[in-house]
Amino acid sequence: MSIKIMSEVWDMNFVKISHKNVLLALADCANDDGYCYPSISKIAQKANISIRSVYTALRELEECKYIAKNQRQRHDGSLTSNEYYITLKNTSEIISGGSEATSVGSEIISGGSEATSPLLNITTNEPSINHQVTKEKNKKENWALSKNQSTSKFDISKYPNLNHKAFTEWCEYKGKNYSDKGKTLSANTLSKFEPKIQQDMVNQSIQNNWAGLFEVKSYQKSSNQQALNECYKHSTDHSDWLDAKIEEASNYEE
Secondary structure, three states: OOHHHHHHHHOOEEOOHHHHHHHHHHHHHOOOOOEEOOOHHHHHHHHOOOHHHHHHHHHHHHHOOOEEEEOOEOOOOOEOOOEEEEOOOOOOOEEEOOOOOEEEOOEEEEOOOOOOOOOEEOOOOOOOOHHHHHHHHHHHHHHHHHHHHHOOOOOHHHOOOOOHHHHHHHHHHHOOOOOHHHHHHHHHHHOOOOHHHHHHHHHHHHHOOOOOOOOOHHHHHHHHHHHHHHHHHHHHHHHHHHHHHHHHHHHHHO
């Protein structure tokens, strides 16, 4: 929960209460930098509105630059809750709330009754200290970098140990909409194993209609048994060494 962001939202005068409720719900889940990952149902519960209203409010807030959204994926390529960044910076709408009208770039700050912002009427507080401006700039640059990284192209040449046949079958199973990020995660998972195990992992997931790739249980049991045998071998060797030392000590006493 970010008390700082929530206090800023409370001071805003929204035309639609749903916009304020959704921003408060996001702030309740966010850290002080403004990042959060709540599900749509969780936002709806906190804002006390319908899921359809949540989608509408999020879209309008994003269009007016009060929030930014980044789509996230699980390791198996499936979608999970979006990442939201609360900016509270409107760069395209009419903002109102002060006693005098002022024009700042493309923003218009006005206190008259003629202000017609589709979302809210507030007075924004611009940073007055250089390090605050630098911090905001770094946030935006990091956000853009994370989005570029999430959309990087998949390069199969980076995986020399990958079983291409198994990987191709997996991609065909996932369908034409399988993302490059999902392919990268799957390739990383498969490359940890031998080619035959990779093929068995793909066959197992396809046969069971699974969304992700998992190590075959038979190999897990074999690996565990090998580890147990190794431990037993070491314990036996240690026992033989101890018996020899005891016998040596007995002979010395005689």
